[in-house]
Amino acid sequence: MRRKLPLEGVRVVDFTWILAGPYCTRMLADFGAEVIKVQSAETGERESAPGYNNFFNRNKLGVTINMASQKGRDICKRLIKVSDVVVENFSARVLRQWGLDWENARKIRPDIIVVSMSGMGHSGPMRDYVSFGPTLQAMTGLTSLSAFSSDRPLGFGYSYSDHVGGITGAMAVLQALNYRYRTGFGQFVDVAQQEGSAVLLSTAFLECTINGKPPQPRGNRLHHQAAVPHNIYPCEGEDRWVAIAVFTEEEWRSFCRAIGEDGWTRDTRYATVLNRGQNADELDKLVSDWTRQHTAEEVTELLQRAGVRAGVVQSAADLVDHDPQLRARGFWVQAEHPETGDTHLGVYTE
Amino acid sequence: MTTTPQLNDNSALGGIRVLDLCDAKGVYCTKLLAEMGADVVKIEPPGGDPTRAFGPFVHDVPHPERSIFFLHYNTSKRGITLDIEAVEGQKLLKGLVEQADVLVETFAPDYLDSVGLGYPALTAINPGLIMASITDFGQAGPRRHFRSSDLVACAMGGMAHTAGDVDTSPLKPYGNQAYHTASHFAVMGILMALYHRNLTGEGQSIDISMQESIAAVLEHTVVKYFNQGLVPRRQGTLHWSNNFWVFETKDGQALLSTRQRWDDIVGWLESEGMAEDLADPRYQDPGFSAANVLHIIDVLAAFARTKTTAELVEFGQLLRLPYAEVRKVEELIDDTHLIDRGFWVPVEHPELGTTLTYPGAPYKAHRSPWRLKHRAPLIGEHNSEVFQGELGLSGEELTALREGGVI
Numbered sequence: 001m002r003r004k005l006p007l008e009g010v011r012v013v014d015f016t017w018i019l020a021g022p023y024c025t026r027m028l029a030d031f032g033a034e035v036i037k038v039q040s041a042e043t044g045e046r047e048s049a050p051g052y053n054n055f056f057n058r059n060k061l062g063v064t065i066n067m068a069s070q071k072g073r074d075i076c077k078r079l080i081k082v083s084d085v086v087v088e089n090f091s092a093r094v095l096r097q098w099g100l101d102w103e104n105a106r107k108i109r110p111d112i113i114v115v116s117m118s119g120m121g122h123s124g125p126m127r128d129y130v131s132f133g134p135t136l137q138a139m140t141g142l143t144s145l146s147a148f149s150s151d152r153p154l155g156f157g158y159s160y161s162d163h164v165g166g167i168t169g170a171m172a173v174l175q176a177l178n179y180r181y182r183t184g185f186g187q188f189v190d191v192a193q194q195e196g197s198a199v200l201l202s203t204a205f206l207e208c209t210i211n212g213k214p215p216q217p218r219g220n221r222l223h224h225q226a227a228v229p230h231n232i233y234p235c236e237g238e239d240r241w242v243a244i245a246v247f248t249e250e251e252w253r254s255f256c257r258a259i260g261e262d263g264w265t266r267d268t269r270y271a272t273v274l275n276r277g278q279n280a281d282e283l284d285k286l287v288s289d290w291t292r293q294h295t296a297e298e299v300t301e302l303l304q305r306a307g308v309r310a311g312v313v314q315s316a317a318d319l320v321d322h323d324p325q326l327r328a329r330g331f332w333v334q335a336e337h338p339e340t341g342d343t344h345l346g347v348y349t350e
Numbered sequence: 351m352t353t354t355p356q357l358n359d360n361s362a363l364g365g366i367r368v369l370d371l372c373d374a375k376g377v378y379c380t381k382l383l384a385e386m387g388a389d390v391v392k393i394e395p396p397g398g399d400p401t402r403a404f405g406p407f408v409h410d411v412p413h414p415e416r417s418i419f420f421l422h423y424n425t426s427k428r429g430i431t432l433d434i435e436a437v438e439g440q441k442l443l444k445g446l447v448e449q450a451d452v453l454v455e456t457f458a459p460d461y462l463d464s465v466g467l468g469y470p471a472l473t474a475i476n477p478g479l480i481m482a483s484i485t486d487f488g489q490a491g492p493r494r495h496f497r498s499s500d501l502v503a504c505a506m507g508g509m510a511h512t513a514g515d516v517d518t519s520p521l522k523p524y525g526n527q528a529y530h531t532a533s534h535f536a537v538m539g540i541l542m543a544l545y546h547r548n549l550t551g552e553g554q555s556i557d558i559s560m561q562e563s564i565a566a567v568l569e570h571t572v573v574k575y576f577n578q579g580l581v582p583r584r585q586g587t588l589h590w591s592n593n594f595w596v597f598e599t600k601d602g603q604a605l606l607s608t609r610q611r612w613d614d615i616v617g618w619l620e621s622e623g624m625a626e627d628l629a630d631p632r633y634q635d636p637g638f639s640a641a642n643v644l645h646i647i648d649v650l651a652a653f654a655r656t657k658t659t660a661e662l663v664e665f666g667q668l669l670r671l672p673y674a675e676v677r678k679v680e681e682l683i684d685d686t687h688l689i690d691r692g693f694w695v696p697v698e699h700p701e702l703g704t705t706l707t708y709p710g711a712p713y714k715a716h717r718s719p720w721r722l723k724h725r726a727p728l729i730g731e732h733n734s735e736v737f738q739g740e741l742g743l744s745g746e747e748l749t750a751l752r753e754g755g756v757i
Contacts, residue, residue: 049574055572124686132610140677144679157514167535171712190714194688195710199710202378208683210418230501231519243522307497319507320576
């Protein structure tokens with residue numbers, strides 16, 4: 001007998017589009033919720049890259065409803081009456097105009113959960129600001145701190161904050177479902193995606209408010225723990241790299257032994273983690289001289305066997321075609337859709 | 351046995367008991383559960399958790415009770431000490447598991463089995479137990495014993511490859527994002543498992559791989575490879591979609607969209623006489639504008655240098671352009687929007703003689719509000735409350751455990 005998925009029996013009306021919202025409802029769908037994605041008949045979703053919409057809307061049902069018409073809105077109300085959750089990422093006024101905001105939706109379905117995922121939230125002076133993932137990353141400091149120096153911010157190169165927004169939205173839905181089970185009450189949740197991303201700056205805020213010392217960009221070096229070497233190093237081949245992170249003195253000795261540089265452990269410049277920290281640039285250069293003579297895969301195997309944390313800087317091709325761990329765990333799933341390869345979530349429930 | 355829900359408690363996870371056996375990978379997971387209302391008991395080895403040695407420290411004075419890392423990630427939890435390798439420690443842990451709903455742990459695969467505390471042993475004590483295990487590469491697979499860290503997970507999971515610039519090495523983005531992402535997936539797994547248990551009575555184990563967690567939040571990266579065979583490369587602040595770039599302004603830096611709402615961008619540039627050739631109808635074609643994005647950036651760069659960041663962002667946002675200031679983290683603290691929304695939470699810390707300002711709720715739930723309950727626990731702060739109050743030990747037994755180094 002097939003085991004029940006955790007969210008079977010939960011029905012979600014999904015008004016979301018682009019990435020953050022669809023990623024949120026995709027996670028609910030992947031774990032058994034019946035997600036009904038509502039789109040206007042005339043406007044399909046803009047495709048930002050081929051396959052993008054498929055990738056982030058798998059496992060959902062799709063309907064088209066003309067929400068500009070009274071009849072369309074009436075059909076939507078009937079849908080809400082038999083649903084548990086509404087998720088949307090419009091600006092605040094859209095649901096109200098349709099008469100489907102929480103105050104109105106609860107008249108149709110008293111225990112409905114409405115989760116609204118906007119960039120800045122439904123209150124505050126910047127509530128109408130337009131934002132995408134890169135906007136939020138810039139506003140929260142993620143872009144300026146992800147850099148090798150403070151005058152040249154680099155950031156992520158993609159919309160990490162949209163994933164964070166989706167995860168925050170899904171957490172909001174899931175906590176509300178648990179609360180409803182205990183009390184019978186639905187509720188409204190105001191997700192401001194900026195806040196979901198800002199909390200991930202974590203200790204940086206206490207560093208500012210308590211010590212008055214805001215963190216500075218440090219590239220791939222570690223901010224707070226003593227760990228040297230701790231960087232990304234060039235390897236044999238074009239644009240091939242390996243990450244190496246040495247934390248303890250035992251790991252340092254294993255590292256030196258593994259790469260045939262036992263002498264480094266006796267060199268006063270590198271004897272302790274403090275010495276290594278003072279001479280980190282010089283040491284990184286020596287480590288690079290060694291890594292350059294090997295493939296990233298060889299370095300990873302050699303150092304992992306020696307108990308040192310190391311890993312190939314994997315590209316999309318590495319992840320999909322060359323990673324034995326992801327393959328053994330069945331991480332990538334080919335869906336039946338003719339054009340699409342697809343991915344697991346990274347959450348496994350047994 | 352599970353604790354009885356308190357129906358008058360307006361939190362999502364009131365009445366849920368969580369045992370926290372986490373290192374840096376999982377502490378954010380248990381913080382989130384605690385602030386959703388669960389009673390999280392953090393179990394530290396006698397003497398205190400190794401993360402208490404992570405700097406920086408409050409006022410730069412190194413001390414296990416002053417680690418900013420520990421203070422940040424352990425708010426709203428209770429704290430006990432326990433040696434789970436000692437026979438008596440294991441007995442006490444099993445007693446705690448009997449009363450718990452959820453256990454979150456981050457040990458290497460097979461470790462808990464080797465000390466007799468794996469999922470099969472614990473579920474025999476408490477069949478409804480939900481056990482979430484967060485590891486570097488997962489519980490199974492040929493590399494389950496490989497070791498990782500935030501840096502190595504960002505590399506192996508695919509996040510570092512697309513960050514950085516053409517003339518730099520790949521870059522690990524700031525701030526423990528591998529730990530955060532693994533914790534995020536663990537929280538979602540636990541909330542789903544709790545919902546499932548409500549309806550079926552069944553507990554379950556949850557296997558979270560930090561590498562897979564990162565590989566699940568790469569936006570376009572694998573989409574482009576699956577669908578077009580393209581391997582995205584790092585290209586500085588130019589977003590993969592060619593839609594965003596960080597520009598120098600008169601007084602700082604701003605993120606401007608380069609193609610979104612094109613007519614509004616061109617209209618604004620024209621009104622200032624700085625549009626150059628961008629009004630050419632060929633730019634309406636997405637293929638043409640993508641191919642000429644570097645020229646668009648040049649034109650916008652000249653424009654951006656004539657404006658302050660505030661002028662660009664405020665007027666741009668009026669035009670519905672997704673513009674933003676590239677802020678330093680300290681600039682968020684005075685942000686009027688976040689202050690207006692009550693984002694910051696003051697937390698009293700009497701032992702440090704100060705009030706700490708924390709970032710607050712990741713979402714605003716109106717009926718079951720997220721709540722930062724209190725400061726992080728001191729070492730063994732709740733030992734007598736938990737061991738005497740909840741496991742029924744006597745004062746003498748507690749003293750003997752302390753002297754024996756079990757707690």
